[in-house]
Amino acid sequence: MTKFEALGLNSALLNAITDLGFETPSEVQEKSIPILLEDETDLVALAQTGTGKTAAFGFPLIQKIDSNSRTTQGLILSPTRELCLQITNEMQLYSKYVQGLNTVAIYGGASITEQARQIKRGAQIVVATPGRMKDMIGRGIIDISKIDYCILDEADEMLNMGFYEDIKDILSNTPKEKSTWLFSATMPKEVATIAKKFMHHPKEITVGTKNSGVDTVQHEYYLVGGRDRYSALKRLSDANPGIFSVVFCRTKRDTQKVAEKLIEDGYNAGALHGDLSQNQRDLVMNAFRKKQIQMLVATDVAARGIDVDDITHVINYQLPDEIETYTHRSGRTGRAGKSGISMVIITRSELRKIHAIEKKIKQNFIAKKIPSGIEICEIQLYHLANKIRTTEINEEVNHYLPAIHDVLEGMDRDELIQKIVSVEFTRFYNYYNKTKDLNSVEPDRREKNKGASDDFSSNGSVRYFINVGERDGYDWMSLKDFLKDTLQLDKNDLFRVDVKESFSFFNSEAALKDQILETFTDFKVNGRFVNVEVSDSPEGGRRRRDKGAKGKRDGRDRNKSKGKKREGSFSKGGSRRSGTKQVTSSGNRRSKKRDGFY
Structure with missing residues (x-):
C-alpha cells in the first residue's frame, strides 16, 4: 500500500498521483486528507505557501463530488487570477481519470460570456476570484445555493486584498449545511472572524507553528x-x-x-x-x-x-x-x-x-554585509571558471578550430586562461573598482551622542529648516512625500516633520546631511528657490547656515517676492512634481532635470 493509498484515496486519484510523480504526501496533506474524507466537517488548515495545500483540499473534494450530476457542488475561492488558473489546472490533472467531472475557472479580465457558457454546460467544481464570482451571482449566471463544499484558499491573502465584504456576500448565498474548508498561511483576526461567522466547530490543523515562517x-x-x-x-x-x-x-x-x-x-x-x-x-x-x-x-x-x-x-x-x-x-x-x-x-x-x-x-x-566590489569580482571570476569547466563542448566549433588556433598562435596555457577570464572579470572590475562601502553601521550610544552635539540634534539625527509651509499647500504628510521623492529616500529616513505657516522643519539621520544639503543647493520648483538649512536647535527656531549649504540665493529670492504673489503655487500635490536643479556655470544659469535615484 502506498502512502497516498493509506490516506484513503480511491484508485482514480491514485492513478493520477502516479502520473504526476507524487511519492510522499506533505505534512498538510497527511493531516487534512483523512479528516476531510472521513467526516462532513468544517476545517481550518494553517500551512505556508508551497506546502501542497491544493492537493490537500483537492483530492478529498474530487473524491466526494458526484460527477454524474451537472450541479455545481464545490466552490473554491482564491485571491488572484493566476492562482485561480493554477488551482483549476491542478484540479483537472488530479481528476483526469474521473469521467464527467468538469472544473471551470471564473476570473476577471476574461470574457464573462464564455465563462457563463462553460458554467451552463455543467461544472461540478468552480474555482473563482471573489470579484468575478460576486458579479456572476448578481447577474444570475451561477447558482451556488446547493453546493456541498466551499474552500477558501489563501484566505489571509484574500482578506488582505480587501475582499472581506465580497466573501461575506458570496458565502451568504451558500447553504448553511455545507462543509467549509479554510486554508491559510497565517491567522490574522479577519480570517478568525470569517471562521467564527461562517463555520461550525471547525477542526483545526497547523503545519509548523501558527503564523511562523518555514524552516527551509x-x-x-x-x-x-x-x-x-x-x-x-x-x-x-x-x-x-x-x-x-x-x-x-x-x-x-x-x-x-x-x-x-x-x-x-x-x-x-x-x-x-x-x-x-x-x-x-x-x-x-x-x-x-x-x-x-x-x-x-x-x-x-x-x-x-x-x-x-x-x-x-x-x-x-x-x-x-x-x-x-x-x-x-x-x-x-x-x-x-x-x-x-x-x-x-x-x-x-x-x-x-x-x-x-x-x-x-x-x-x-x-x-x-553588502558585498564589496572586489568580493563580487572574485565571485564572478570563480563563477566564470566553473561555467567554463562545466560547459558541454559543441562539436560544431570543430570546423572553426584551425582558424582559431591561427589567431591564438603563440599563447601559452596560462596567458590564454588569463585572457579568457579577463573578458568577464574586467567588466566587473572596471565597474566596482573604487566603489564605496554601502553598509550602514548602527552607531553605538556614544557615537549617537557625538552626532547630536555636532549637528545640534538628538539621537544622532539632524534638524533642518525648509522655506515652504502651510501657505504653500503643505501639511506634514505631503511635505514628507515631497522630500522623499526629491531626495529619493525611504519615507523612514525622514521624520519629525513639523509644518508651520511659511516654513517647516524635518529630521534625518546625520549620515544623510551632506546629501540633503547638496540636493537643495540652487534647487527650484516652478521657478521658486526651495532652500534647506541646518537648524540651530532640535526643536527648530533660529537656524544657522551650514558650511556645506550654498543657499546664497535664498534672501535675494525672498526680497524679489516680497509684496508679490509667489511664483508657482505649492499645492498638496506638489510632492508629485519633479524639481528642477539650477546649475550655475560662469555666471550663466542653465536648467537641468534632476537625475532620478535609479
Whole structure:
C-alpha cells in the first residue's frame, strides 16, 4: 500500500498521483486528507505557501463530488487570477481519470460570456476570484445555493486584498449545511472572524507553528543608506550569479522603475504589477517560469498566485507594512522541500521592524554585509571558471578550430586562461573598482551622542529648516512625500516633520546631511528657490547656515517676492512634481532635470 493509498484515496486519484510523480504526501496533506474524507466537517488548515495545500483540499473534494450530476457542488475561492488558473489546472490533472467531472475557472479580465457558457454546460467544481464570482451571482449566471463544499484558499491573502465584504456576500448565498474548508498561511483576526461567522466547530490543523515562517528559508537583512537601495540590490544580484528571484516593492511605481533600471543595466528582469494588462502579465510570468527572467520585480498583490518551486531568493527591496505580508513574500522561496533565502534591504530606522518580524515568524534574521566590489569580482571570476569547466563542448566549433588556433598562435596555457577570464572579470572590475562601502553601521550610544552635539540634534539625527509651509499647500504628510521623492529616500529616513505657516522643519539621520544639503543647493520648483538649512536647535527656531549649504540665493529670492504673489503655487500635490536643479556655470544659469535615484 502506498502512502497516498493509506490516506484513503480511491484508485482514480491514485492513478493520477502516479502520473504526476507524487511519492510522499506533505505534512498538510497527511493531516487534512483523512479528516476531510472521513467526516462532513468544517476545517481550518494553517500551512505556508508551497506546502501542497491544493492537493490537500483537492483530492478529498474530487473524491466526494458526484460527477454524474451537472450541479455545481464545490466552490473554491482564491485571491488572484493566476492562482485561480493554477488551482483549476491542478484540479483537472488530479481528476483526469474521473469521467464527467468538469472544473471551470471564473476570473476577471476574461470574457464573462464564455465563462457563463462553460458554467451552463455543467461544472461540478468552480474555482473563482471573489470579484468575478460576486458579479456572476448578481447577474444570475451561477447558482451556488446547493453546493456541498466551499474552500477558501489563501484566505489571509484574500482578506488582505480587501475582499472581506465580497466573501461575506458570496458565502451568504451558500447553504448553511455545507462543509467549509479554510486554508491559510497565517491567522490574522479577519480570517478568525470569517471562521467564527461562517463555520461550525471547525477542526483545526497547523503545519509548523501558527503564523511562523518555514524552516527551509534563511532570513537575512542588509543595512544600507536609503539612497543606496538600488546599488545594494545590484550587488546582491551580482554576488549570486545563479539568482532566480522575486524582488518585492511596495508600489507599482517603484516596481516599474526598479525593473526598468535593472533591464537598462543589463539584468534579465521584468515587472509584475496591477497596471499591466492581463496579456502583459501572462507574457512576464511565462518568461519567468522559463527562466528568461531572473529577477521578477513585483508588488505583493501581483505576486500572489506565483507558483514556481525553484525560486532561490526573495528580495525585499522595501519591507511591507504588515508582518503577514512578509510571511507570504518569504514563502515564495524554500518551496517543495528546497532551501531559499529571503533578503531584506533596510535602513537603520527600520531595524525595529526586523525585530517585530522575528517575534512573529519565530525565526531569527542574520545581519549580513553588502558585498564589496572586489568580493563580487572574485565571485564572478570563480563563477566564470566553473561555467567554463562545466560547459558541454559543441562539436560544431570543430570546423572553426584551425582558424582559431591561427589567431591564438603563440599563447601559452596560462596567458590564454588569463585572457579568457579577463573578458568577464574586467567588466566587473572596471565597474566596482573604487566603489564605496554601502553598509550602514548602527552607531553605538556614544557615537549617537557625538552626532547630536555636532549637528545640534538628538539621537544622532539632524534638524533642518525648509522655506515652504502651510501657505504653500503643505501639511506634514505631503511635505514628507515631497522630500522623499526629491531626495529619493525611504519615507523612514525622514521624520519629525513639523509644518508651520511659511516654513517647516524635518529630521534625518546625520549620515544623510551632506546629501540633503547638496540636493537643495540652487534647487527650484516652478521657478521658486526651495532652500534647506541646518537648524540651530532640535526643536527648530533660529537656524544657522551650514558650511556645506550654498543657499546664497535664498534672501535675494525672498526680497524679489516680497509684496508679490509667489511664483508657482505649492499645492498638496506638489510632492508629485519633479524639481528642477539650477546649475550655475560662469555666471550663466542653465536648467537641468534632476537625475532620478535609479
